[in-house]
Amino acid sequence: MPARPLLHWLVASLLGAGSVLPAQSSPQATLEVVLARFVHGDSSGFRSVFPWTDARELLDAARTDSLATVPGAARVVRRRGDSALGVLAAHVEFGNSGDETSAAAAFSGAYWLTPDPDGTWRLRERITGGGRIVSHHLAIDLAPGEGIAVRDTLTWDGATDAGASLRLNHLARVTRVEDLAGTPVAFVAAGGLLWLDLPTGPSTVVLEYTIDVSRDRPFDANAGRFADSFGHLRPQYAWHPYVGLDDAAMVRLTVRAPIDLPIATDLPQSRGADGAVHAASVTPVAPLALFHDRAWVPREVQVAGIRFALFADTAFRPTLDSLAGAVRWTAGLLAKRFGAPRREYLAVVQVRSLTDVGWPFMSNRVIAAGRSGGRLLVTGARHRAFFGHEVAHAWTRPSGAGRHFLSEGWATYAESLLLHDAFGAEAVAAFWEEQRALYRTGGFEGRDALRTDDDNRGISYAKGAWVLRMLEDRIGQATFDRGFRAYMALPAGAVRDVDAFISAMAQAGAADIRGFLEPWLSSTVLPRIAVSVGNDVLTVRQLQDGPVHPLRVELMLRTPMAGQVIAVDLDRRVVTAPIPVGLRGAVTEVIVDPRRRLLLADG
Numbered sequence: 001m002p003a004r005p006l007l008h009w010l011v012a013s014l015l016g017a018g019s020v021l022p023a024q025s026s027p028q029a030t031l032e033v034v035l036a037r038f039v040h041g042d043s044s045g046f047r048s049v050f051p052w053t054d055a056r057e058l059l060d061a062a063r064t065d066s067l068a069t070v071p072g073a074a075r076v077v078r079r080r081g082d083s084a085l086g087v088l089a090a091h092v093e094f095g096n097s098g099d100e101t102s103a104a105a106a107f108s109g110a111y112w113l114t115p116d117p118d119g120t121w122r123l124r125e126r127i128t129g130g131g132r133i134v135s136h137h138l139a140i141d142l143a144p145g146e147g148i149a150v151r152d153t154l155t156w157d158g159a160t161d162a163g164a165s166l167r168l169n170h171l172a173r174v175t176r177v178e179d180l181a182g183t184p185v186a187f188v189a190a191g192g193l194l195w196l197d198l199p200t201g202p203s204t205v206v207l208e209y210t211i212d213v214s215r216d217r218p219f220d221a222n223a224g225r226f227a228d229s230f231g232h233l234r235p236q237y238a239w240h241p242y243v244g245l246d247d248a249a250m251v252r253l254t255v256r257a258p259i260d261l262p263i264a265t266d267l268p269q270s271r272g273a274d275g276a277v278h279a280a281s282v283t284p285v286a287p288l289a290l291f292h293d294r295a296w297v298p299r300e301v302q303v304a305g306i307r308f309a310l311f312a313d314t315a316f317r318p319t320l321d322s323l324a325g326a327v328r329w330t331a332g333l334l335a336k337r338f339g340a341p342r343r344e345y346l347a348v349v350q351v352r353s354l355t356d357v358g359w360p361f362m363s364n365r366v367i368a369a370g371r372s373g374g375r376l377l378v379t380g381a382r383h384r385a386f387f388g389h390e391v392a393h394a395w396t397r398p399s400g401a402g403r404h405f406l407s408e409g410w411a412t413y414a415e416s417l418l419l420h421d422a423f424g425a426e427a428v429a430a431f432w433e434e435q436r437a438l439y440r441t442g443g444f445e446g447r448d449a450l451r452t453d454d455d456n457r458g459i460s461y462a463k464g465a466w467v468l469r470m471l472e473d474r475i476g477q478a479t480f481d482r483g484f485r486a487y488m489a490l491p492a493g494a495v496r497d498v499d500a501f502i503s504a505m506a507q508a509g510a511a512d513i514r515g516f517l518e519p520w521l522s523s524t525v526l527p528r529i530a531v532s533v534g535n536d537v538l539t540v541r542q543l544q545d546g547p548v549h550p551l552r553v554e555l556m557l558r559t560p561m562a563g564q565v566i567a568v569d570l571d572r573r574v575v576t577a578p579i580p581v582g583l584r585g586a587v588t589e590v591i592v593d594p595r596r597r598l599l600l601a602d603g
Contacts, residue, residue, distance in 0.1 A: 025119055025120075025121070026121060027076050027084035027086055027113040027121045028074075028075070028076050028086075029121070030049075030086075030113060030120075030121040030122060030123070031074035031075065031076065031086045031087075031088060031113075032074045033049060034046075034049050034050055034074070034088060034123065035071055035072075035073075035074040035088055035090060037049055037050070038050070038055070038059060038069060038088075038090050038107060039069045039070070039071045039090055040069075042063065043056065043059055043060050043063055046059050049122075049123070050107075050123065051123065052106075052126055054106035055106040055107040057106070058092060058103055058104075058106045058107060059092075059107075061092075062092045062094075065094070067092050067093055067094050068092070068093040069090055069091075069092050069093075070090060070091050070092070070093060070191075071090050071191075072088075072089030072090045072091065072108060072170070072190030072191025072192075072193070073087055073088065073089040073188050073190040073191060073193075074086070074087070074088055074089075075087050075188060077110070077163065077186070077188065077195065077197065078161075078162075078163070078197075080161065082114060082115065083112050083113065083114050083124075084112070084113045084114075084121070085110060085111070085112055085113075085127075085162055085163070086110070086111050086112075086113055086123075087109075087110050087111075087188045087193065087195050088107060088108060088109065088111060088191075089104070089107075089108040089109075089188065089190040089191025089192070089193045090104065090107055090108060090190075090191045091103070091104040091108070091170050091191050091192055092104070095217065095220035096216050096217065096220040096221065096222060096223045096224060096225070096237075097169055097170055097171045097215075097216050097223075097224075097237070098169060098216075098222075098223030098224050098233075098234065098236050098237030098238055098239075099220065099222065099223050099236065100170060100192065101167060101168070101169050101170050101192035101237075101238045102167075102192075102223075102236055102238065104170065104191050104192035104193070105167060105192065105193075107191070108190070108191040108192050108193035109126060109127060109165055109193060110126075110127040110130075110162050110163065110165045110195055111123045111124075111125065111126055111127065112124050112125040112127070112162070127160070127162045127165055129159065130158065130159055130160045130162045130163070130164070130165060131156060131157055131158040131159040131160065131164055131198075131243075132156075132157055132159075132243060132247065132249075133154060133155070133156055133157075133166070133241065133242065133243060133247060133249045134155040134156065134157050134202065134249060134250065135154070135155045135249055135250040135251065135252075136152055136153070136154055136240065136241075136249055136250075136251045136252070136253070137152070137153040137154075137251075137252045137253070138150060138151070138152050138240060138251065138252070138253040138254070138288075139151040139152075139253070139254050139256075140253060140254065140255045140256065140290070141256050141257070142255055142256065142257040142261075142263070142290075142292060143257075144226065144228065144229060144230075144231065144257065144258065144261055144292060144294070145214060145226055145227060145228040145229070145231075146212065146213070146214050146226065147210060147211045147212040147213040147214060147215075147226065148210065148211050148213065148233075148239065148290075149208075149209075149210045150207075150208065150209055150210070150211075150239075150240060151206065151207070151208050152206070152207045152208075152209075152240060152241065153204065153205075153206050153207075154204065154205055154206075154207055154241060155202060155203070155204045156196070156198050156202070156203055156204070156205070157201065157202045158198055158199060158200045158201055158202075158203070159200070160200060161199075161200050163195055163196055163197050163198050164194075164195065164196040164198045165193065165194075165195050165243070166193070166194040166195070166196065166241040166242060166243060167192060167193070167194070167238045167241065167242055167243065167244075168189060168192065168193070168194040168209070168238055168240070168241050169192065169211055169237060169238045169239055170190070170191055170192040171211050171212060171213075171215060171216070172189060172194075172209045172210070172211050173209055173210050173211075173212075174187065174189040174194070174207065174208070174209040175208050175209060175210070176206065176207070176208040177196060177205055177206070177207050177208075178205065178206050179203065179204065179205055179206075180204055180205075180206070185197055185198065185205050189209075192238065194207075194241055207241070211239060213225065213226040213231065213233070214226050221353045221354060222234070222236070222354070223236040223237040224236075224237035224239065225353040226353075227352075227353060229293065229294040229295065230292060230293035230294065230295070230352045230353060231291070231292055231293075231353055232289065232290070232291045232292075232349075232351050232353050232354070232368075233289060233290045233291075234289050234361070234363060235286065235287035235288060235289055235363055238287075239290065240287065240288060242287040244454075245286065245287055246286060246398075246399045246400060246403050246454075247286060247287060248283075248284035248285060248286060248399055248493075249284050249285070250281055250283075250284055250285075251267065251279075251280065251281045251285055251288065252278075252279070252280045252281075253265060253267070253278075253279050253280070253288070254276050254277070254278050255276060255277040255279075255290070256275070256276045257277075257292065259275045260294065261292055261294055262292065262293060262294070262296040262297075262298050262311060263277040263290075263291070263292050264290075264291040264292070264296075264298075264309075264311040264347060264349045264366065265277065265279040265288065265289070265290060265291075265366075266288055266289040266290075266347075266363045266364035266365050266366035267279040267280060267281055267285065267288070267345070267364060267365055268280070268282070268307065268344070268345040268365065281364075282344070282492075283397075283492035283493070284492060284493055285364050286363075286364060286399075288363070288364065289363035289364070289366060289368075291311065291349045291351060291366075291368075293311070293313075293350065293352060295313040295352070296311045296312055296313055296350065297312070297313060297314055298310070298311050299320050301320065301324050303324045303327050303328050303331075304327060304328045304331035304332060304335075304341075305331075305340065305341075305344070306327060306331065306341065306343070306344060306345065306346050306394075307344060307345045307346070308323070308324055308327055308346050308347070309345075309346075309347040309348070310323060310347070310348050311347060311348070311349045311350060312348065312349070312350035312369070312373075313350065316350050316369070316372065316373060317372065317373055318373050318376060322376065323348055323373075323376075323387075326376045326387050326388065326391070327346065327391055329388075329418075329421075330387075330388045330391040330392065330414075330418060331391070331394075333417060333418060333421055334392060334395060334414060334417070337417075337477075337481045337484075338395055338481060338484050338485055338488060339395075339485050339488065339489075341394035341395055342394060342395060342396075342397060342488060343365055343394040345365045346365055346366075346367070346391070346394060347365060347366045347367070348366070348367045348368075348369055348373070349366050349367070349368055349369065350369050350370075350371065350373070351368050351369065351370060351371075352371050354368070354370045354371065355370060355371060356370030356371075357370045357371070357372045357373075357374050358370055358373070358374030358375075358386055359373070359374055359386050359387055359389075359390050362390045362393050367387070367390040367391070374386055374387070375387075376388070377418070377419075377422055377423075379419075379422075379423050379427055382434060383419055383423070383427045383428075383430050383431040383434060384415060384419075384431070385414075385415040385418040385419055385422070386415075388414065388415060388418040389411040389412060389414065389415050390411070392410065392411040392414035392415075393407060393411055395410070395414075395484075395488055396410050396487070396488060396496075397488075397496060398496050398497065398498075398501075399495070399496045399497060400495060400496065400497030400498075400500075401451050401452070401454075401497045401498050401499070402450055402451045402453075402497055402498025402499075402501070402521060403454075403496075403497065403498075404450075404453050404454075404456045404459075404460035404464070405450040405451070405453070405460045405464040405467070405498060405521065406464075406487075406496075406498060406501055407460075408456065408460040408461045408464060409450070409460045409461065409463070409464015409465050409467065409468055410464070410465075410468065412435065412461050412462065412464065412465035413464075413465040413468040413469060415431065415465075416428050416431055416432065416465070416469070419431050429596070432466075432469070432596070433596065435461075435462040435465055435466060436462070436466065436596075436599060438461075438462045439459075439462035439463050439466070439599070440526075440601075442458070442462075444457075444458055444459050444462065444463065445524075445526065445601075446524045446525060447459060447524060448524060449521065449522050449523060449524050450463060450464055450467065450498075450520065450521045450522075451498060451521040451522050452522075463520075463599065466599040467517070467520045467521075467599070469597075470520075470597070470598060470599065471505075471510075471513075471516065471517065473597055474516060474552065475505070475509075475510040475511075475513070479505075479508050479509045479510050480505075480510075482508035482509065483501075483504050483505035483506075483507075483508035483509075483510055483513075484504075485508075486504035486505075486507055486508055487500065487501045487504035487505070490504070498517075498521060502514050502517060512550070515550055516550050518547075519546075519547040519548065519549040519550075520549065522547075523546045523547050523549075524546075525544045525545060525546040525601075526544065526599060526600055526601040527542050527544055527548075527549040527551060527598075527600055527601065528542065528543040528544040528600065528601040528602070529541070529542060529543070529551075529553060529570070529592050529593075529600060530543050531555065531590045531592060533579075533587050533590060534579075535579075535584055535585050536578065536579055536584050537576045537577060537578055537579060538555065538557075538568070538576065538577045538578075538579060538590070539574065539575075539576050540553065540555075540568050540570055540574070540575050540576070540577065541573065541574045542570065542573055542574075544601060548570075548571070548572060548573050550569075550570070550571040551569075551570045551571075551598065552567055552568070552569055552570070553567065553568050553570050553592060553593060553598065554566070554567050554592075554593055554594060554595060554597070555567075555568060555590055555591070555592060555594075556590065556591035556594040557579065557580070557583055557587050557589075557590055558587065558588055558589040558590070558591070559583055559586040559587055559588055560586065560588060561586070562583075564580055564583060565594060566580065
């Protein structure tokens with residue numbers, strides 16, 4: 001960003017909560033005031049000039065924890081009639097640059113500005129959904145212990161006249177952006193934002209940049225880290241451009257590194273005669289991960305129609321045979337109900353820059369393991385199928401709204417099937433109670449909705465699995481399986497959001513599927529059910545604030561001599577149901593959901 005006089009910055013930074021914003025006679029001046037208040041001001045002062053909540057919350061957290069806010073850019077990049085397109089960029093220093101870049105998306109971006117009648121320019125519109133990346137051709141030079149140099153031939157399809165707003169790690173040093181004819185393309189690269197001056201419609205640019213990964217602080221290696229002999233870059237590190245983490249683009253990549261350095265991408269790959277690793281997507285894929293480790297001894301087998309690879313040292317456990325057996329078992333069990341997996345390649349990658357034991361994440365075709373792998377199945381005090389959870393991701397490829405419900409919720413649901421096969425009904429019942437407790441006491445209840453859990457804040461794992469379990473109970477296993485098969489069979493490039501899932505279920509014969517699912521997807525409140533007993537009828541109420549959840553509720557009616565279970569369709573706030581003749585006047589207790597098949601709040 002061009003340098004500004006010190007006095008200008010000082011005046012702007014001193015504007016606080018109680019001050020009056022002076023009339024800014026140009027969009028550039030307004031952008032500079034907004035940036036200064038984010039970087040130097042207090043939260044109240046920033047709120048007076050920036051209307052969007054997520055950046056306000058980011059700044060609140062930064063000020064509360066005394067974290068540094070680092071300026072990036074404040075620049076007018078286009079004019080359109082009486083409007084101006086401006087770019088704002090900054091980040092908060094709190095850990096790994098990838099995580100900082102992800103958080104910076106709350107502020108760093110493109111904005112339309114317009115003037116008030118008095119000539120004061122203000123932010124009016126934040127640019128979201130302005131287009132998509134169609135494809136990448138990535139040529140990567142990897143220097144172990146240092147960083148990467150990237151040449152990305154990127155095809156963009158612009159939906160608006162606001163250029164391309166992409167995410168790229170704020171450590172990236174962009175050295176070249178040109179079109180295919182070699183004509184320079186204007187850009188802004190700062191604060192985790194890469195803005196490109198591209199037209200509406202399709203265009204292709206060549207982008208070159210470097211990232212010194214070694215500059216990152218080593219204590220927070222979740223998103224990415226390079227040590228001298230090993231390293232990893234997750235999609236969250238934003239080591240290549242993307243719009244959002246659920247983007248899907250066609251990808252080809254070539255990775256060049258020292259010949260003795262094993263490389264793993266998260267796509268089907270091979271090593272060429274030139275020593276470089278070549279990989280390509282068969283269908284559009286999400287942003288990529290990249291791994292390397294001198295200690296690996298890569299191995300590969302065919303299992304259940306899947307090309308299965310292990311990138312790990314020889315001491316890594318479980319062994320290749322054990323892992324392949326777990327893949328074969330999981331694939332066979334799920335295929336019986338939902339068809340064959342949609343992915344032809346799967347790899348396990350040992351990530352020594354993570355200290356975790358177990359299976360911390362999956363990226364496209366790769367299951368990441370910590371320095372040591374974890375147990376494939378856990379039973380006893382708790383019941384989990386962590387490895388099978390990751391393998392199950394091969395069946396769904398969701399995108400858009402509700403994608404984590406259809407990825408993490410689905411994979412947690414799939415664990416229940418694996419546990420039932422391995423340990424029986426008692427273990428599965430315990431698993432569902434653990435998931436209930438995890439959601440209700442783990443800080444997730446009431447925080448986010450499944451439909452809008454775009455950042456995967458943990459809501460979707462337990463609650464999403466529970467919603468799928470209740471859906472299966474409601475529509476029956478046969479319809480549930482047909483609906484999932486239809487959703488999983490959607491062609492490459494098709495919309496795969498939660499509305500597409502609902503449509504697939506409806507086509508499979510699930511009546512009123514949207515009416516049942518929508519309260520679970522869009523509300524953060526669990527249903528709270530109360531029952532009052534009269535001589536002849538029961539009155540059943542949903543007491544929660546928020547929408548009514550259409551439910552079929554089982555009630556155990558107890559008397560001094562006996563008990564009986566009845567079912568009530570609770571599709572309104574209050575319903576009444578007759579008490580069976582033989583129990584009238586004798587009911588002493590009503591137990592809601594005695595088989596524990598619903599996810600409910602306490603009564």
